Amino acid sequence: MAAAHADYTFRHDHLLGIEGLHPLDIKHVLDLSDTYADATRAGRRPDPILTGKTVVNLFFENSTRTLSSFEIAARRLGADVISMPVAQSSVKKGETLIDTAMTLNAMKPDALVIRHSASGGAKLLSRKVDCAVINAGDGTHEHPTQALLDLLTIRRTKGRIEGLKVVICGDIAHSRVARSTTMALHLMGARVHLCGPRTLIPPGTDTWGAESAGTDFDRALPGADVVMMLRLQLERMNGSLLPSQREYFRYFGLTADRLALAKDNAIVMHPGPMNRGVEIESSIADGERSVITQQVEMGVAVREAVLHLLAGGRA
Amino acid sequence: MSLQILNARLLDPATGSDAIGGVFIDKGVIKEFRTGTGVSFKDAKETIDAGGLCLAPGLIDLRAKTGEPGEEHKETLATASRAALSGGITSLVVMPDTRPVIDDVALVQFIAERGRETAFARVYPAGGLTVGLAGEAMSEIGLMAEAGAVLFTNGDWPVASAQVMKRVMTYAASRGAIVMSRPDDHTLAGSGVMNAGEFAARHGLSGIPIEAEWLGAARDVVLAEQTGCTLILDQVTSQRTLDIVDVARGRGAKVFTTVAAHSLFFNELDVGDYLTYCKVNPPFRSEKARKTLIRALQEGAIDAVVSAHDPQPPEEKRLPFGEASFGAAGLETVLPCLLTLVAEGELSLLEALAPVTIGPASILGLPQGRIAKGAPADLILFDAGKPWLCDRDHLLSRSKNSPFDGRRLQGRVLRTFVGGKTVFER
Numbered sequence: 001m002a003a004a005h006a007d008y009t010f011r012h013d014h015l016l017g018i019e020g021l022h023p024l025d026i027k028h029v030l031d032l033s034d035t036y037a038d039a040t041r042a043g044r045r046p047d048p049i050l051t052g053k054t055v056v057n058l059f060f061e062n063s064t065r066t067l068s069s070f071e072i073a074a075r076r077l078g079a080d081v082i083s084m085p086v087a088q089s090s091v092k093k094g095e096t097l098i099d100t101a102m103t104l105n106a107m108k109p110d111a112l113v114i115r116h117s118a119s120g121g122a123k124l125l126s127r128k129v130d131c132a133v134i135n136a137g138d139g140t141h142e143h144p145t146q147a148l149l150d151l152l153t154i155r156r157t158k159g160r161i162e163g164l165k166v167v168i169c170g171d172i173a174h175s176r177v178a179r180s181t182t183m184a185l186h187l188m189g190a191r192v193h194l195c196g197p198r199t200l201i202p203p204g205t206d207t208w209g210a211e212s213a214g215t216d217f218d219r220a221l222p223g224a225d226v227v228m229m230l231r232l233q234l235e236r237m238n239g240s241l242l243p244s245q246r247e248y249f250r251y252f253g254l255t256a257d258r259l260a261l262a263k264d265n266a267i268v269m270h271p272g273p274m275n276r277g278v279e280i281e282s283s284i285a286d287g288e289r290s291v292i293t294q295q296v297e298m299g300v301a302v303r304e305a306v307l308h309l310l311a312g313g314r315a
Numbered sequence: 316m317s318l319q320i321l322n323a324r325l326l327d328p329a330t331g332s333d334a335i336g337g338v339f340i341d342k343g344v345i346k347e348f349r350t351g352t353g354v355s356f357k358d359a360k361e362t363i364d365a366g367g368l369c370l371a372p373g374l375i376d377l378r379a380k381t382g383e384p385g386e387e388h389k390e391t392l393a394t395a396s397r398a399a400l401s402g403g404i405t406s407l408v409v410m411p412d413t414r415p416v417i418d419d420v421a422l423v424q425f426i427a428e429r430g431r432e433t434a435f436a437r438v439y440p441a442g443g444l445t446v447g448l449a450g451e452a453m454s455e456i457g458l459m460a461e462a463g464a465v466l467f468t469n470g471d472w473p474v475a476s477a478q479v480m481k482r483v484m485t486y487a488a489s490r491g492a493i494v495m496s497r498p499d500d501h502t503l504a505g506s507g508v509m510n511a512g513e514f515a516a517r518h519g520l521s522g523i524p525i526e527a528e529w530l531g532a533a534r535d536v537v538l539a540e541q542t543g544c545t546l547i548l549d550q551v552t553s554q555r556t557l558d559i560v561d562v563a564r565g566r567g568a569k570v571f572t573t574v575a576a577h578s579l580f581f582n583e584l585d586v587g588d589y590l591t592y593c594k595v596n597p598p599f600r601s602e603k604a605r606k607t608l609i610r611a612l613q614e615g616a617i618d619a620v621v622s623a624h625d626p627q628p629p630e631e632k633r634l635p636f637g638e639a640s641f642g643a644a645g646l647e648t649v650l651p652c653l654l655t656l657v658a659e660g661e662l663s664l665l666e667a668l669a670p671v672t673i674g675p676a677s678i679l680g681l682p683q684g685r686i687a688k689g690a691p692a693d694l695i696l697f698d699a700g701k702p703w704l705c706d707r708d709h710l711l712s713r714s715k716n717s718p719f720d721g722r723r724l725q726g727r728v729l730r731t732f733v734g735g736k737t738v739f740e741r
Contacts, residue, residue, distance in 0.1 A: 098633050118635030119519035120589030139637065141519030176519060204513025 014133040017142035018183040037301035048078025053110040057083040060116040073303035105129040111311040132310035147180035149302040162189030169195040170230025199241040221261035228269040317341040323365035328669035329685035340692040343734035373405025373693035375675040378621035385414025390626040396434030398712040400739040402647035403728040405693040411443040412470035418443035418454040423462040435738040439465045450474040468495040484544035495547040498531035510583040510598040536563035545569040554607040575623035576649040591639035620670040626714030654726025692735035
């Protein structure tokens with residue numbers, strides 16, 4: 001499939017994070033993702049540009065949706081796909097991330113998709129292997145393909161990203177999605193406002209590109225084009241970061257009344273998996289302004305585009 | 316065997332003297348020294364012409380970890396000594412957090428003996444403050460002191476219980492023993508892996524808040540004041556901690572402070588892309604904090620600069636940042652780090668040398684660390700301005716985990732003497 005700009009090349013060997021990408025890179029990935037999304041919707045199979053290529057999914061953390069999304073994306077492009085459920089395998093026997101990486105590297109894959117519970121895990125891997133590394137989430141650091149699929153979903157729904165007001169609400173401190181998506185939205189000209197309990201808002205969110213980070217969801221919502229809710233890890237209650245689910249929902253849960261504060265055509269997003277009744281009311285999650293399932297759909301398209309760019313061009 | 320070193324720039328932080336002169340050494344001690352050009356001594360069997368290079372007391376390091384006994388793959392006393400001497404350190408206090416922990420008389424004797432037998436540097440054992448460093452039962456502080464332990468510490472695991480700490484310090488005070496403690500409220504520092512702040516947040520790494528150091532320091536200095544125990548506050552990283560110490564000193568507490576050399580050189584941004592060699596505890600703090608530590612050194616508010624040498628093999632460091640071990644190899648870079656700060660105009664030579672010579676010597680009551688008649692002839696000859704590139708593969712430490720790897724430094728030791736004998740020459 002032809003890229004949108006003939007004079008542009010995607011110059012990255014890996015996709016480790018949004019940090020380090022240029023707005024043109026993001027635009028390019030989104031444009032290519034669009035063509036993949038359109039093809040799927042039209043019932044066309046894309047060109048099998050990854051035929052003969054091997055993609056290894058190395059998931060050190062359990063994941064259903066991201067892992068299957070990468071698997072489907074790679075298979076649609078004709079790649080041979082191996083998914084290593086490392087959470088249960090040799091790592092338990094004391095093998096380190098680097099040992100596992102070196103072992104796999106010796107088998108000459110074309111791309112390694114990695115999810116790891118440690119921030120910087122993908123970066124570490126990329127220093128030790130010869131193939132493309134795609135970060136599918138590293139600790140509380142980055143989750144770039146999630147950010148890209150969020151942007152694609154927004155762009156397809158709203159027709160643009162620049163100038164939109166996006167409110168992201170929830171556990172900002174522990175969210176790799178918040179980091180990546182905020183940075184990506186900022187790069188593309190959106191205005192991002194973060195919101196959550198004070199204990200879950202880290203310092204320095206302005207360096208990610210956020211315009212504000214506050215604790216009053218109701219005050220953040222007016223004028224919002226996009227409301228993105230983050231998953232609340234229920235363990236946070238034990239760590240004395242939050243009093244209770246009930247209180248959290250009272251101040252930060254997305255209800256119909258709250259959504260009414262945003263623009264009339266505001267869309268609702270969630271990276272999943274959702275805690276219904278904790279961060280989002282079921283009727284909103286399933287309502288007509290929710291684009292949550294579309295996010296999942298766009299996830300495959302974005303991953304096709306990323307695999308295309310990183311594994312497709314290599315001899 | 317007598318020796319004279321002539322035509323040297325004699326630097327003695329104890330007296331503040333900095334002048335060309337010569338030293339006469341006999342039977343391992345400094346017999347005589349004189350400043351002025353053309354100085355020489357009768358009866359010297361051997362003469363070294365220093366050619367104007369700096370001659371200073373050998374460094375005294377209050378905090379080095381080795382792996383002996385139990386983890387010799389990390390470092391032995393012999394390899395640590397070799398590394399130390401090449402970095403100008405002639406006396407080092409070794410930490411008790413080994414396997415087993417140095418928490419009884421026999422083990423203190425073992426370290427002292429192994430030091431004498433296998434190391435050319437002077438090795439001083441530090442005793443474990445509590446049995447097994449578990450922070451529960453007091454160890455035999457009096458007996459270990461008799462056996463040669465120069466101070467008592469719980470090392471990297473500061474005693475968590477204030478009650479235990481108070482009792483141990485009360486007892487230590489009655490035996491005249493020195494307690495060294497890293498100020499750290501672990502219930503707050505928790506599972507942090509680097510300095511808490513914007514950089515940690517952006518990189519998704521859990522932070523060690525500076526408040527944990529302040530709270531720990533406040534507890535320890537209050538107990539020092541109440542018990543009369545001499546306390547070394549180990550590896551301070553911020554001005555506010557020094558302020559806390561100042562208040563306690565004003566009330567009569569006997570408190571000394573140390574700073575790790577690497578904390579004078581690096582800040583939190585050096586962690587960069589998850590560089591595990593820069594994972595240390597206490598962590599590298601902000602640039603502002605680093606600057607205030609240097610100012611404190613200028614003002615003489617810091618009693619000792621330590622190597623905080625903590626050798627870690629690749630398997631402990633080639634891990635994701637959060638999972639890697641804390642610790643940096645430091646014996647070979649203390650002096651170059653300080654001399655680089657001198658070259659950059661941040662410190663004078665004497666300001667840089669005082670906290671690694673007379674400073675620690677005074678805390679422990681050691682006769683070395685000065686150029687004085689009758690002092691042990693532990694001396695270093697160095698080129699204060701010599702530029703060099705720190706390459707971990709050329710370090711003598713058995714473990715190569717130096718954050719200085721790849722850094723350009725200025726100032727290098729050319730010859731090290733212990734008891735008048737040349738024990739290292741570059």
